[in-house]
Amino acid sequence: MGQMIPKLSEREIDRLESAAEAKLYRALRGLLPEAYLVLFQVNWILRREDDQARDGEADFLIAHPEHGYLCVEVKGGGVCFEGNTGHWYSIDRHNVKHEIKNPVEQALRAKYSILTKLRENPRWGLHGPGRIACGHAVFFPDINEAAPIVRADLPGCLIGITDDLRNIREWVGAALEYWSSNDNSANPIGPRGMEIIKNTFAHSFEVSPLISARIRDQEEQRLRLTQDQIRVLDVLRTQRRVSISGGAGTGKTVLAVEKAKRLASEGFNTLLTCYNRQLADHLSDVCGAVENLDVMSFHQLCYLRVKMAGEQSGREMLDEAKKTYPGMDLFDVQYPAALSYSLDVVPNQYDAIVCDEGQDFREEYWFPIEMLLADYETSPLYIFFDDNQNIYSRARSFPIKNESYLLVTNCRNTDQIHDAAYQYYKGEPVVPSGIAGEEIQLIEALRHDAQATRLHSKIVELIAKEKVVPGDIVVLVADGLRKQEYYDELLGRPLPRPSQWAVEGVTREEAVLLDTVKRFKGLESPIVFLWGLDTLDLDREQELLYVGLSRAKSVVYVVSSSDVSRKVCDATKHDA
Structure with a gap:
């Protein structure tokens, strides 16, 4: 046979x-x-x-x-x-x-x-x-x-x-x-x-989720991509310009990484990029040293290309952009313009570009992205996005004419977390993973210092008694403007040795990460503590709640006053 x-x-x-x-x-x-x-x-x-x-x-x-x-x-x-x-x-x-x-x-x-x-x-x-x-x-x-x-x-x-x-x-x-x-x-x-x-x-693959989880009984159910995802990868074999849409947890980033690796292995000089610097650093770590593949955030790309062009030509591209667009935003307008100028000096181009979290890109970013392609019309360009995660309020206007392909299965969150996060989702229906999981956990107190005490106690219990790896725990602050106040509440409290706190860094096995919801967008963790909600107008921050809750794969703790926690979680809640 x-x-x-x-x-x-x-x-x-x-x-x-x-x-x-x-x-x-x-x-x-x-x-x-x-x-x-x-x-x-x-x-x-x-x-x-x-x-x-x-x-x-x-x-x-x-x-x-x-x-x-x-x-x-x-x-x-x-x-x-x-x-x-x-x-x-x-x-x-x-x-x-x-x-x-x-x-x-x-x-x-x-x-x-x-x-x-x-x-x-x-x-x-x-x-x-x-x-x-x-x-x-x-x-x-x-x-x-x-x-x-x-x-x-x-x-x-x-x-x-x-x-x-x-x-x-x-x-x-x-x-x-x-x-x-x-x-x-x-x-x-x-x-x-x-x-x-x-x-x-007929390339076969099996992909672990981006952050290695230690909750084994649920992780085994997440290892293989869903049939929906496999269908999309098959579509990408023959399509040169595609946008792929999906809700949180549907595997967009996993597919973006896999597609970028495949293109690179086939000889395409490939760029994998995104808006969020922390996500870019993580993607770079996940991809490792793959031949023909560059991984960086959009603004890292701007900085490196502008610097390279300046060294070769003696021109100050960023100064030129500032003169052309005086008073405009440095990162949203001037750096993208400087990147466009640099292409006249440094013509190095990519055979293919894969963009993750495309909803965060402003319209001004797409012109230099397209100009970086070896062939403006036909070089492969793949954009993965979630309109419901548009917490930076960017305009969604992609340089792709065809209808977007949809990912419709959540393969990250347990069903309990899916229900909590997706009450704030607006878009095509997304099917839960089928992993039942635990109910949403509530840590309630009126003042922030009392919230910090209970949050800290729960983290110590997870590490010391439940044997959870510290790197599987992330504390996400929703109120980014007051983030340092929340960080300071925890940094003075000790963790079981050799565990330690890490602030806005790369996830490490021995460290519990403190970060903001916006910075952590696109990433995931087995256990998430969602904090810093009491000072927000929750009716206006539903996309932030959607992003924050959906970062958790297995367990999420909502830390706030009782009124706020019940409003956030609706009927899906349980006291920790």
């Missing part, structure tokens, strides 16, 4: 839109030897398109370690070709003709595109076999005679018909032999080459 990717059940095969593809899938699955690798419905985008190699898809890619690979285009029903017009038609059971794409040309382009895509993979250059035999063929499983279809560019051995379904091993072998015999310099693909093909076109 050949190696089939994906491995479809009989029920899934029955649900395929193309009955012709289903027939060939069953034949290849049942009759090909194990040495063959069969990839079904393969999609790709290329770093650079040309006349022969283009973005696209192939119905079947059949590879053998000794004989090369074959791209097969499948068409159901009868078939008709008009030589005087060059048009192809399928013929349905009512003998009605329907114009179709040229299947020979489709298979031919797929052959060259797949070879180009393999060469884009750095591993192919390092470990690949070099020149290999590759070919194309067409299959018409509903017709019983190939002779009328034979043309100068389509010999009979490259045309599959009904009888070949029963002898698929011989047909595939003959088609591969046709192409390999015409290229005496071709090398075998070999085991390494087969693995590179599989990795390039």
Whole structure:
């Protein structure tokens, strides 16, 4: 039995839109030897398109370690070709003709595109076999005679018909032999080459959430991406300009990281960026030293490019921007303008850009972002966003024309936290994770010092008695203007050794982090204490509540006066 990717059940095969593809899938699955690798419905985008190699898809890619690979285009029903017009038609059971794409040309382009895509993979250059035999063929499983279809560019051995379904091993072998015999310099693909093909076109992955959790019984349920997320990643294989929308916890950042890594591994010089500096630092830590991948916040990008341009040209780009836009905001207007100026001096550009938390970007940011792309029109640009997390009140106007794709499953929060956070959500419905979890915990006191005493006591209990890792605990202050008052209330209180407090830093295993809701946006933690609510107008800060509550994966404590805590949590509450 050949190696089939994906491995479809009989029920899934029955649900395929193309009955012709289903027939060939069953034949290849049942009759090909194990040495063959069969990839079904393969999609790709290329770093650079040309006349022969283009973005696209192939119905079947059949590879053998000794004989090369074959791209097969499948068409159901009868078939008709008009030589005087060059048009192809399928013929349905009512003998009605329907114009179709040229299947020979489709298979031919797929052959060259797949070879180009393999060469884009750095591993192919390092470990690949070099020149290999590759070919194309067409299959018409509903017709019983190939002779009328034979043309100068389509010999009979490259045309599959009904009888070949029963002898698929011989047909595939003959088609591969046709192409390999015409290229005496071709090398075998070999085991390494087969693995590179599989990795390039059927990359499997399992992704842990961004912050490593130690609450194991719930974490096991979060490890794999939902079917909804997998669907979106499949869409991204063939789309060059996409915006992806989803509520808190739907995996936008996980997907952004995974997509950026994939692009980089395929040879794209890639930028992964966001607005929030703390999120950028965390993403950089998560990605590590990935070749071809730069990770930084938008303003880090501005600063570095402007500095580089100044060193090369002697110009002060930021001063020029200040003169052009006097009195305008430094970060919202002047730095983006300076970044645009720097492109005249430092033309280094990216093959692809992935933007997380896109709702935080002002319209002024998108022009220099687009100008950083190697091709303004076609270079891949992916924007992940959540309109309900627009706590910086940025304008949502993305340089992408198509409708956004939606993520609709919350794979971060327990159901209890989901219910508490999503009462402040406005948008497309999001399905809870199915992880029941604990009720929302309330720590209530009238004064801030009393709140701090009870909050501190609970943290000590979690670390000393419940054996919670300090790095799994974050205290988030909602009132950012008074954040230092709240920090000071806790910093003088000791934690069990060797635990310690950390203020607005990177999450560390031995430290309980103190931060603000706005700074922590885009990040997550197993346990969150949401504090600093009493001085806010909660009716006007619902997006802040949505963001703060949804940062918690497993447990959230709302620390406030009783009136405020009950207003925040509505009916989903429990005294700590």
